[in-house]
Each structure stands twice: as structure tokens, then as C-alpha cells.
Amino acid sequence: MISGSYRDVTVGDLLTFLARALPRNDALVYVDGPRYTFAELEDESRRAARGLMALGVSSGERVVLWATNVPEWIVLQFALAKIGAILVTANTSLRSKEIDYLLRQSEAATLVTIGGFRDIDYIAELEKAGAFAGRIGRLERIIYIGAENTPPALIPFSEVCARAEQVSEAGLDARSRSVGVDDVINMQYTSGTTGFPKGVMLSSRNIVNNGEALGRQLAFTPADRLCLCVPLFHCFGCVIGVLGAYTHGACLCAVEAFDPSRVLETIDRERCTALYGVPTMFIAELEHPDFARYDLTSLRTGVMAGALCPEPLMRRVMTEMHMPEITIAYGMTESSPGITMTPRDCAIGQRSQTVGVVLPELEVKIVDPASGAERPAGERGELCCRGYNVMKGYYNDADATHAAIDADGWLHTGDEASIDAEGYVRITGRIKDLIIRGGENIAPKEIEDRLREHHAVADAYVYGVPDAFFGETVAAAVRANKQVSAEELIAFCADMLAKFKVPKYVRFVTEFPMTASGKIQKYKLRQEHERLLNS
Template identity: 50%
Template sequence: MQKLDRITVGALLDRTAAQFPENDALVYNHRDLRLSYQEFNRLCRKVAKGLMALGIQKGEHIAIWATNVPEWVTLQFTTGKMGAVLVTVNTNYKSFEVEYLLQQSDATTLVMIGGTKTTNYLKIINELCPELKDCPPGQLNSARLPLLKNIIFIGEEAQPGMLNWNDLLELANQITDEELDARQASLDPDDCINMQYTSGTTGFPKGVMLTHTNLVNNAHSIANCMAFSERDRLLITVPFFHCFGCVLGTMTCVVSGATMVPLEVFNPVRVLEIVDQERCTALHGVPTMFIMELEELAKGNYDVSSLRTGIMAGSPCPIEVMKAVVDRMGMKEITITYGQTEASPAITMTRTDDPIELRVATVGKVIPNVEAKIVDPETGEDCPPGIQGEICSRGYNVMKGYYKMPEATAQAIDQDGWLHTGDLGIMDEKGYFKITGRLKDMIIRGGENVYPREIEEFLYTHPLIKDVQVVGVPSMKYGEEVLAYVQLREGVTLTKEEIQDYCRDKIAKYKIPSYVLFIDHYPITASGKIQKYKLREQAITALGLENLTKIETA
């Protein structure tokens, strides 16, 4: 069994840069940006000194709200050197969610881009902090976000009240190498260095506190399962704000000396073009992404012969899609990873040398230095092989806890250190796991965790809605779609489109119900609890989705 690597994220980059100084570290194909490990490490040191010059202390929280731009991955390893905690913001978030995250996380600094095609981030932040237009950069005094002092804009144009990314590079001259080295040496591998917000299995998003040890060692295991080395080039199509992007992606490359080839925003044509042009050996994605890539591959002339491995994960992986990726994209050593943010994220994973039938039909065996078991949700007793129960995990990979939520942490991690995932599965005699469902009713849409209560709480604010229940229904494209059952107040009418319009620009697009069904009475238990599984069954029948429930997944 591999030994745990007791090293910080910053020291890890130093080590890799010393081992493979001339290897490509970071390549942005369309920007013609290419940095060797030596150059990338030098840049991260410079930005780290800039943040220190800004007065940011070890343990302070820096939020990043951006697509997969070069500054994102730079900031990930920069904070790993100077000790600030990187708080990742979902790029789909709108004002309601961003305000909640910035408040709950106690972020003192926000690094951001101007926005995406669908969301104007600058407009949102100026609405949340109208004081920006009149304050000097670095001296924000916001009524709604009292702890937020610095906003750093990734872009050339000057924004009122904000610093620009290039200002950080100039500020770096105020800090010596010795001061940065002393800061980096003061960090402990068990310090929290990354915070990601997940809906998990209860309520509003929670800040999952992940340590250097969590991330570095999970990345080592993932790299080993994929037989990754400094010769590999990974095309990272998944968002950095998820563990899929910033652990299975960037961290896994850096522990191996492999090349990170990020795509800023997913586009199946660009994926195939970059694989062809950069001779990528590995490709990550959720099933939805691979389905779109396969469709494009059938239309165009792309050379994907360099592909060897990669990870399909994020939501249940249809067996037929896995087979098509192996056969048509040549990814003979593709793997599946199962886990969750609270587990840094990997718990189990298939290996490149597993037989193909196991690699397409299971989520593999537990990774090194980690335990996993199946327990009876009612009794807590261990289940024998082949019997369904809740998947639990224990080891270095388990989060430090939820930020400022001790009760939620105690619900997730029991007294013996076992993380209760809320997922149902079975384990066979050889230790291979298969996911069979979810204990709670969380929806996974295209790799995004969607917790129904969050949408229900929001829809309750609509003046014409009396009650609402949200469930997931099967989808060929996304795995699941969001469906809202709505009870209206007496004597009023409302359409599906009006409800969707009410959600627009207030909650993330992927949370907006794709389906709305109006209902007078909910199915309930004898004790009065609403039976969501019955609502889901009714919806599947009403929408004619029965065939989609038969699709086999791992």
C-alpha cells in the first residue's frame, strides 16, 4: 500500500517543478499559453507574494468565481503556498446563491471574471455591494458582506473599487522570497486549504473543508489507478470549482508531472480539436459530455488516437456509453471514479488493468489508504456481499468537516470516523462496488448536485405558490432532470413558463425545474410525511419516461 504523502500543495508544486522543470505544466491551446513546471511554479510564487502584500493572512478565505481560466489554476497552487483557503464558487450561481456563499464562507477576498454568456458577474457583485463604485480598491466596506474587503478582477479594464490581476503581480515586489518561504514552511498538511460548497444530502449548501493531505493523497491514488506519469497530457473539460476539475484534474497532473490542458468552457468540438492538436492522452468528463463528444466524432474527422485513459464520473455512467468511449474514442484504459466532495472526492475507482466488464459495470474497488463498507441504513450493521445498503468511507480522504456547521458535520461523520455518503450500493465478494441509488432524494443533473429543499425554499417565495415538492426524473442527456410538483393558492393560475421565468437570474440554470406538474394532493404516509418516491413514480408515468428507468449504469 502506498505511504501517505505528508506535504502541502505548495511544497508539492516545488517538488514537481524540481523533478520535471521543462515539462509542460499548463497549456491553453486557444490562448497559445504554455508554461513549463519551472515557469508555472515561478508564477505561483509571484502571485502568492502579491496576496501577502495585500495583507492576506494564513487561513483567510479567498473566493474564486470564474470559469477554467489560467488565473483559476494559478490561484489554486498560489493559495497552497501562502496558506489562504480557496473557496470555490459555482460558475452557474446567481445573486441569491453568491450572497449566501460569500456570507457563510467569511470570504475577505473575491477573485472574479466579468461573467459568462448567461450571467453578468460584475452586475451581480455591484448590486450586492453598491459601495464598490465609491471605494478605493482593497477598502470595500459592504453592508451586506461586511467581511469582504478585496475584489480582484481578472481582465484588462479597470473596475470601480476593484484591483486587477496584474496589480497582484506588481504588489509581489513588496514581499521577499524569504518571507514567502517562511509563510509556506509554516503551513501544516492538515490545514484546511480548500472549501467547496455542496448541497450534500441536507438543506442549503455547506462549505466542505478539505486539507492539503486530503487533496494531495487523493490525487496520488487517482494517478496510480490511471497509471499516470509525466508523459501524460490531460484535457480538463470539467469545471475547476468541482473536485472533478481541481483534484481529479489539476492535482492529479501535478502529483504526476503530467500536463494540464484545461478548456475554459465545455464545447464538444473544441474537445476533439484539442485532443487532436495537443495529442492528449487522457480526457475527463461526466457521461453527458462523452455522449456529446461521441456525436461530434461521428460527424467530423478528428484524430483521437493519442487517447489512452481518463475518468467518467459525476453521475451514474451508462454502460453503453462506457463501451462506446472505449470502442470509438480508443480510451481502452478509461476508468470510473465514485465519491463525493466530502471524501476529497474519490472513495472507489476502477483500475486501467481491470477487465473491461468490471470497468464498465462497476465503480471499482476502494482506493489505497481508504476504507469503505456497506451498512444497513436502519441498524448500522455491516451488509454481506451482494446486499444493498448505504456506502460509508473512512480514512485520510474524509473532510475536516462543514464550515461553521458542527451539527451537520456530526450527522455526516459518525463517532468512529465513518463518512455516511447517503448513497446506496452493493459490494461483491471481490470488493467491487456498484451504485444502486440514493438514500436521500438529492438529484444529480449532468454532474451537478441539486438538493430539492433549496429549490423548494426558493419557490416558496412565489406569492401564488402554496406548496411545492421537487423530485428528480430520469433524463437521457443529463442523467436526471428537476421536476417541481406545485400546489397553487386557491383561485389563482400559474403556468410552467411563469414559474421558470420567476427562477431565472435568481437561481442557477441547472436548478430551474425542467418540468412542472400541478397537483391538488400529495401522497403521504400514515404519519403525514410526503412520499417523494411515489411522486417520482407518478411523474415518470405522466411524462412517459418509463424506458429511461431501464438504462443500466455502474
């Protein structure tokens, strides 16, 4: 058994240490198989690592992984780390132009893919992008994960593992020893809620230490079993999930793609103690018609991230899902990702209205976004972070890196926030999301919170649209659960908000555009609204 946790080690070495300390403990399980102990997962990862070396994958090479939460994803996370290759995660919802951009911008030589996800045929999308015709930059090889017949020109993953015989165990160990904790080991592309994605470069120290800190806040031990249903391509999955659990010897009970019934079944059958998700995932689980049939009493803790959790939902998760120690985490890909987290025993109001306190060993300050001057407790400004978790930079984008990280090492998050006297951080909006109406700065969150208080509003998001007189004015997209008019909601806001904050437009929608990781794409709401206004 291990005592304590692991930090300041490479991602590749982490699994090796676990295989020695907890060889027979469950490491990675799926309800319908496979099931790996730490010793078995280490063997699988080493076999894949030696096969990749035999295939010619070099240290520092970018390897794009385009897949759902299949077992091979986690095997490859450690295999690539052992040989010093850089795992580049790809959003499972990408189309041909987007995967083409990612492959070119990352200068990847290797792509690992599955057949597709939901209505997206990955092979067809790659063909459109010219991947099989040699038209994508430095791409040399494509590896295929799947039980079905491997498409022509792709290398089956099983063949990669079979090539392990061509590389000795000693050869792999020598390669692993050359990998340092501060070498770039992971690249994740910003999720695309705004702008063109940039490749965030992260080291083992960045992500192992951050995972360890988050897992420590959850009090993870080798007795814990995490139901992991958030996507691995996102930091929430591969850092807070995989590394948050493994730095404390906990087991992963993985779900290949989010499905509320599959999640509930996994918790029930595997007696999971922890669950992660964005608020919409927890809502889907609670509202599942067979929710009461599943035994969730093994749960105690977990992480909700991606958006603030309304208090009524927090209460339901704590009671109906048996998660009294549920936490809220905040961060961004550029911060590995965690910056703050709510304590497991804090008040419900603090869990639903704040994103918690700053993680150990990190520095946070609130500054005036224009002057950079630090602001006192309680005042709003841009949240900046400094510490081991700050990214190495954006790949091949020095200008964007210098814009994000200042000369003193502070990462500028672009989030508007305040810190109260007790050290709890409140996120009040995005600096870029601020609506500037006739010179007045308006934070959308305040208006969103007011709209969500209306009994007929299931959810709402606020953004700015062009206005000939004020420059910008307030608009809201609302998903209603009862009959209500736009005029009623505008009047409801006017009762409590300053006149300049009251929405001029309210548009009803049945769903909100989201990234695959559950973040609302406000720019799409804005674009659609502008199109309607101009039609």
C-alpha cells in the first residue's frame, strides 16, 4: 500500500510506482470489461510504449489522440509519457476542417483514432481533410483503435502492440530516464468557446502536481473508486480524473461516452465513491426515469465544474445522490487546470455561489484589467494565477503566450472575479464577455442569475448584441420549462436590476450550443441572434 501521494514525478513513472506499490489493486475497470490492476495496466502501457518506439515515434513528437474514453486512451496516456512523446488531445466532436487544423498546427507525425463518435464518421472526415492522400503537413502514420476491420492505410493498434518484441525492456527504460518532469508531455487545445483553438503545452509537473492537489482536496485513498464519465480529451478527464485518482492510488471506473443510465449503472455495480461531471450531467442523472432503481449509497464526494451549480441542484446532488462532500472546482486548460476548489465541508451557499479557495502552493490576485493594479478584497477585476500549474505556453504562438503570461509569471485568466475576506473566490463573468452599453460595463452573470430565479426558466445565458445608439445592448437566450413571454421576463428583470442591465431582447431556445466538454458557446448564441436581427 502507498502512504501519502505522488507528485513531482513524470506521468510515465507514476504508473510504474503504482504498479510496484499496489500491483493487485483495481486501476481501470469498465462495467463490461476490460478490467486492469495497476500491474496489468503498467504491462499494457509498456507494451504499447515499446510498440510505438518500434514504429518510429520519437521523444518530443506530437501524437494526436482522437477517441472517446476507450481503454486504449488511458493506456496511451502513460505509454506516450514513458517514451517522451507529447499526447495531443482531440475533441471528439471535431469535423474535417477542425482536425485538419489541429494536425497541422500541432505538427503531429502520428494520429491515433477510432472509427467515429455519434453521427461523426472519423474516417470520412479524415478523408475529406486529405489525411490518406498525404496532404496534412508532417503526418506520417495513422493508428486505428477498434474491433472491426481496420480501414486501408491505417495501422491496427494491436499491430503496434505486437511490434513491442522489436524493442527491449531496457531500451524503453533508457528512453523513460531521459524524460524530465518539466518536459512538455501533454498538449490540449482550448475548447473553442471563443476564437481559434491554441495548443496549450503542459508538463508532468504541471498536471501530476495539479491532479495530486485536487485529489488531496477530495481525500482520495486507494479505497476510492471514481466513476469517470467526463471526456478524457479535456483536463477534467485526463488530469482531474486520471491523475487526480492515480496520484492517490484510487481506481477509475470509466464510461466510454456520457450516458446517464450507463453512469448510474457503473456507480451501482462498481460501488463508486466519487463522481465527476458538469451541472448538465448531474441534472441528466437525477432526471433519469430509472434513477430510483440504482443504489448510489456508496458515493461520498466528487467534482462539479464547467459552470456554477445552482443551489437547488447542489442540494439534490448532496442528498439524493448521497454526495455530501461534492466540491466545485475552477480553472482553465492553461492552469493545468485547477486554481480553486471548495472544501468538502463548506456551506452549501459557498459551493453554489463561489468556486472555493485557492489550492495550496498557488498564488492568486485580482487586478484592474486595464492598469494591472491589484484590487482589494471584495472588488472585482481580472483573476491572475502564478505557480507550478501555469502552462509552458501556447505551441508555436509566442505572441499569444506573452499576452497570457506576463513578465512576472502571472497567468491572466480573462475571468472577472472577486475574493472575499474568507478567501472564497467568486467568478462574476468573462472580461471578454462583459457587455459595454453606453459606457456601462455589464457582467452577464448577474442577469443570468436573476432570470434563473423565475419559476418558468430552466436556464438562461446573456450576451451583448450590436445597438446603433448604445454600441451594445443586452440580449438573453432562455430555455423555458413553462409558458412565459419575453415581456414577462424583461419585467421580472426590471424589478431587481438597474435599467441599463435589463435585457432588451429575450429569445427562447430549446437547447444551448455547447462544446463537447459542456461549456456554453456564447459566441454562437450571439451570432444566431445577430442573424435574426438582420433578417
